[in-house]
Amino acid sequence: MTALLLILIPLIGGFTAFFIKEEKQVKMWSLAVAFASLAVMSYGLLFAFNLDNKVFVAEWLPQFGSSFALLMDGVSTLLCLLTVVAYPVIFASTWKSKYTSPNSFYGLMLLTQAGILGVFLAADGLLFYFFWELALIPVYFLCSKWGGEKRIAVTFKFFIYTFVGSLLMLVGLIYLYYQTSDASFSMQSLYEVKLTVTQQAWLFWLFFIAFAVKMPVFPFHTWQPDTYEQSPTAVTMVLSALMVKMGLFAVVRWLIPLFPAGALMFDNVVIGLSVVGMVYASVLAMQQDDLKRLVAYSSIAHIGLMSAALFVNNESGMQGAMIQFFSHGVNVLGMWIVVELIERQFGTRKMSELGGIAQKAPTLAILLVVVALANVALPLTNAFVGEFLMFNGLFKFNLWYAAVGGLSIILSAVYTLRMIQKVFFGNENAVTVNTTEINWYEKTSLAVIVVAIFVMGIYPKPVFALVQETVTMILGIFK
Amino acid sequence: MNLILISALWGVVMMFSGLFIANKSTAKTIAVVGALVLLAGNLFDLSGKMIIDSNFNGMLQYDKFGLLFLTVIVLALLFYFLLSGKAIQEVGNHSYEYFALMFFIMSGIGLVALFNNLLILFIGIEIVSIPLYILTGADKKNLKGNEAALKYFLMGAFSTGIMLMGIAFLYGATGSFQVDKLNLTANDNFTIFLVIGVVMIMISLAFKVSAAPFHFWTPDVYDGAPTVFTSFMASIVKAAVFIGFLNLFMNGFGTITGKWQLSIAIITALTLFIGNITAVYQQSVKRMLAYSSIAQAGFMMFAIFAVNDMSKQGLLLYAAAYCLATIGIFAVLVKMKDFTIDGFNGLAKKEPLIALVVTVCFLSLAGIPLTAGFFAKYFVLAAAIKTGTYLWLVIFAVLMAAVSVYYYFRVIQAMYFKEGNSEMAETSSGFKGLLVAVAVLIIVLGVAPNLLLNWLILY
Numbered sequence: 001m002t003a004l005l006l007i008l009i010p011l012i013g014g015f016t017a018f019f020i021k022e023e024k025q026v027k028m029w030s031l032a033v034a035f036a037s038l039a040v041m042s043y044g045l046l047f048a049f050n051l052d053n054k055v056f057v058a059e060w061l062p063q064f065g066s067s068f069a070l071l072m073d074g075v076s077t078l079l080c081l082l083t084v085v086a087y088p089v090i091f092a093s094t095w096k097s098k099y100t101s102p103n104s105f106y107g108l109m110l111l112t113q114a115g116i117l118g119v120f121l122a123a124d125g126l127l128f129y130f131f132w133e134l135a136l137i138p139v140y141f142l143c144s145k146w147g148g149e150k151r152i153a154v155t156f157k158f159f160i161y162t163f164v165g166s167l168l169m170l171v172g173l174i175y176l177y178y179q180t181s182d183a184s185f186s187m188q189s190l191y192e193v194k195l196t197v198t199q200q201a202w203l204f205w206l207f208f209i210a211f212a213v214k215m216p217v218f219p220f221h222t223w224q225p226d227t228y229e230q231s232p233t234a235v236t237m238v239l240s241a242l243m244v245k246m247g248l249f250a251v252v253r254w255l256i257p258l259f260p261a262g263a264l265m266f267d268n269v270v271i272g273l274s275v276v277g278m279v280y281a282s283v284l285a286m287q288q289d290d291l292k293r294l295v296a297y298s299s300i301a302h303i304g305l306m307s308a309a310l311f312v313n314n315e316s317g318m319q320g321a322m323i324q325f326f327s328h329g330v331n332v333l334g335m336w337i338v339v340e341l342i343e344r345q346f347g348t349r350k351m352s353e354l355g356g357i358a359q360k361a362p363t364l365a366i367l368l369v370v371v372a373l374a375n376v377a378l379p380l381t382n383a384f385v386g387e388f389l390m391f392n393g394l395f396k397f398n399l400w401y402a403a404v405g406g407l408s409i410i411l412s413a414v415y416t417l418r419m420i421q422k423v424f425f426g427n428e429n430a431v432t433v434n435t436t437e438i439n440w441y442e443k444t445s446l447a448v449i450v451v452a453i454f455v456m457g458i459y460p461k462p463v464f465a466l467v468q469e470t471v472t473m474i475l476g477i478f479k
Numbered sequence: 480m481n482l483i484l485i486s487a488l489w490g491v492v493m494m495f496s497g498l499f500i501a502n503k504s505t506a507k508t509i510a511v512v513g514a515l516v517l518l519a520g521n522l523f524d525l526s527g528k529m530i531i532d533s534n535f536n537g538m539l540q541y542d543k544f545g546l547l548f549l550t551v552i553v554l555a556l557l558f559y560f561l562l563s564g565k566a567i568q569e570v571g572n573h574s575y576e577y578f579a580l581m582f583f584i585m586s587g588i589g590l591v592a593l594f595n596n597l598l599i600l601f602i603g604i605e606i607v608s609i610p611l612y613i614l615t616g617a618d619k620k621n622l623k624g625n626e627a628a629l630k631y632f633l634m635g636a637f638s639t640g641i642m643l644m645g646i647a648f649l650y651g652a653t654g655s656f657q658v659d660k661l662n663l664t665a666n667d668n669f670t671i672f673l674v675i676g677v678v679m680i681m682i683s684l685a686f687k688v689s690a691a692p693f694h695f696w697t698p699d700v701y702d703g704a705p706t707v708f709t710s711f712m713a714s715i716v717k718a719a720v721f722i723g724f725l726n727l728f729m730n731g732f733g734t735i736t737g738k739w740q741l742s743i744a745i746i747t748a749l750t751l752f753i754g755n756i757t758a759v760y761q762q763s764v765k766r767m768l769a770y771s772s773i774a775q776a777g778f779m780m781f782a783i784f785a786v787n788d789m790s791k792q793g794l795l796l797y798a799a800a801y802c803l804a805t806i807g808i809f810a811v812l813v814k815m816k817d818f819t820i821d822g823f824n825g826l827a828k829k830e831p832l833i834a835l836v837v838t839v840c841f842l843s844l845a846g847i848p849l850t851a852g853f854f855a856k857y858f859v860l861a862a863a864i865k866t867g868t869y870l871w872l873v874i875f876a877v878l879m880a881a882v883s884v885y886y887y888f889r890v891i892q893a894m895y896f897k898e899g900n901s902e903m904a905e906t907s908s909g910f911k912g913l914l915v916a917v918a919v920l921i922i923v924l925g926v927a928p929n930l931l932l933n934w935l936i937l938y
Contacts, residue, residue, distance in 0.1 A: 060927075061928070063929060063932070144895070144896050145895060156885075156892070159884070168874065170857070171864065178865055
């Protein structure tokens with residue numbers, strides 16, 4: 001039931017939001033819906049984490065072997081949790097942002113949430129594809145309508161990229177469907193398909209391109225910095241904290257279990273691309289002046305490490321990657337909140353125009369420093385746990401990948417600390433002389449993030465327990 | 480049989496009412512009643528109760544697929560009359576005759592959907608085509624319309640001639656006009672007569688559905704004809720010719736797929752390529768839709784290519800999805816002052832509801848999930864994948880579908896994200912209500928396509 005409610009609440013809440021004309025009311029409503037999802041998820045997780053709540057199956061297209069099947073297992077639980085935690089934080093931290101026709105904005109945001117949760121929960125191939133696309137449509141409208149100057153062209157590029165990817169996946173999916181013994185799209189039937197190595201090889205690419213575009217893995221990443229920059233920050237948060245996880249999650253739930261031989265065959269290609277992407281994005285991040293682009297490139301570097309670690313075929317790499325799904329979501333959300341606060345207050349995102357904010361807004365500065373240190377994966381922060389495990393896994397796979405990839409950690413320290421230095425310290429200038437401290441709900445949003453960073457950094461065991469189920473399953477398939 | 484008879488008779492009724500009723504606006508009402516009677520007659524057809532219960536020595540065959548397909552077509556006709564009836568009356572002074580011609584076309588469509596004899600197919604196609612030539616040139620004072628009509632007539636007549644010749648060759652080779660008695664087997668020693676016959680029929684049908692490289696008439700005719708009639712041609716007529724195409728290739732040539740599948744595959748690829756790529760460069764929405772209809776024909780060709788159970792389901796759903804979306808878009812387009820894409824700038828601010836419906840229609844044409852167009856594309860592609868061969872063609876098709884997103888979304892972008900003052904004629908609340916009904920139907924079919932397909936599979 002929890003699984004179904006997680007999709008229904010934002011879906012119905014989103015459609016309702018379109019009819020609430022008053023700005024304040026629609027904001028309240030969206031926040032309430034986001035909290036309702038969080039409440040349902042926490043209740044399910046704490047008090048009723050049993051099979052009944054994790055699985056939901058209803059009839060959809062019986063003649064064509066597709067059903068409305070949801071499954072909340074290991075890593076999918078973790079990502080659902082991330083989504084329902086992220087949404088209230090996003091709404092709270094962007095509470096003051098003004099949007100034209102706010103009802104459509106918040107309605108589309110909630111529909112996106114429904115789509116994302118659907119992707120994390122779907123246990124049926126066709127349903128998965130359905131949600132995969134559905135999450136994209138509202139985002140297309142969000143970015144094109146409320147984004148920056150170049151929004152239309154940039155969003156369109158993003159849309160076409162992902163659309164091509166997902167259509168290729170659809171072809172692969174239908175092909176796979178005809179190979180099942182019982183003509184069914186259900187996850188179990190698809191898992192059991194026996195494919196030759198050649199079939200696995202090209203099906204792997206049909207699926208992987210879709211996921212690689214979404215993550216994005218180098219060289220499919222070119223849409224990402226532009227889109228992150230042009231989107232309204234609330235949408236960027238959704239994109240980078242949640243939507244990129246769709247691609248990573250799809251690798252875990254669909255790609256590797258469906259085509260283990262394909263994954264083994266191309267592990268060097270994928271890891272190689274990811275590692276190149278990590279270093280490349282880190283170098284680019286160092287040269288950015290725009291805060292949004294900096295975070296965007298840094299995000300590509302982090303995602304690259306995760307996608308590499310998913311293919312190393314050993315326990316620590318996979319554990320690390322899946323834990324990092326959550327940690328990266330939390331951390332990048334924190335980064336975006338800071339960017340949003342700065343942009344709203346000063347009207348610019350250029351690092352060269354900012355400086356000395358810490359003097360007038362010490363709380364913001366402290367919170368940011370914690371988030372930034374987590375971005376660099378300092379011990380005691382959540383990202384350390386994941387990155388350590390991932391590098392450990394990468395090291396076991398091949399020393400050189402780990403060595404080259406390790407560069408990106410050093411570089412991330414360079415650009416992150418440089419950003420703090422330029423924006424928060426140094427002398428005040430004309431732009432920042434009237435800095436005011438952030439208000440209580442912005443503090444709360446950031447505090448939630450900081451608490452999550454420390455809790456997971458010091459006591460990651462509950463998350464380990466969640467992902468272990470999936471890790472064991474995948475390693476079992478490889479054997 | 481009911482449908483064929485009633486539509487022919489109602490056409491006559493329409494013509495005579497034009498003589499006796501001076502009031503122009505009654506025409507729409509009579510036509511809508513006619514469409515309802517057609518629907519009722521067709522439903523009786525489906526349940527097996529016919530006015531004349533005969534298959535005329537096997538010349539017609541009342542299979543469920545054909546009858547169900549006709550139901551979809553008649554429903555589309557009903558929507559078309561309701562949404563665009565007024566616009567039809569405004570084309571010229573002969574509104575009753577226009578409606579009458581469309582009823583005659585419906586009669587031809589009935590023959591095309593239910594034929595079991597090649598001559599019936601030929602007669603059906605002719606009955607569909609000839610009134611269309613007239614409708615294309617209905618706006619007598621429009622030079623472009625006249626040119627289009629003449630072009631359409633010359634080329635159309637030529638292609639029907641080729642079809643007749645093909646039928647003759649086929650008769651020479653097999654000794655039968657009956658589709659189910661052609662008895663072609665893959666091991667036959669293929670005589671040159673047979674090959675010429677099949678190829679000629681293929682060419683002429685490809686011409687009628689505007690598949691490349693026989694598509695050259697389409698943009699000019701669709702662009703030149705009065706916009707309401709373009710809507711009719713691009714939706715109802717096109718879908719109907721496809722069912723004739725599928726019936727012939729499935730029941731007649733289904734046993735020798737190996738011999739023609741490659742040709743159809745090439746036609747499909749060409750159609751997809753030319754339709755989609757050329758549509759990208761269009762500035763006029765009307766002309767873009769003409770090319771898009773070529774592109775959509777490319778997707779429907781997959782049903783012909785695959786000839787299996789999935790192609791029936793696919794084509795049925797495709798016809799429904801495509802007709803709904805096309806009729807919806809054209810109904811709005813007729814009301815626009817400016818047919819260019821820029822003419823849609825800022826429509827969402829002025830007419831949010833209409834913009835929303837048009838968006839749903841375009842999303843459906845592009846094949847985005849949650850709309851009927853997605854499942855339509857899904858089923859025709861699945862039909863092709865089921866054959867297990869020519870997978871490159873499917874991959875090519877999805878790449879082309881991504882191209883189609885480009886030009887469909889340009890209109891959406893114009894409506895929602897661009898500033899402008901798009902001008903549109905007054906619309907009544909009834910018109911808006913119908914448009915919303917179209918959008919709702921598209922979404923319902925996009926969530927539960929089995930509502931329609933169950934009729935084909937289960938009952």
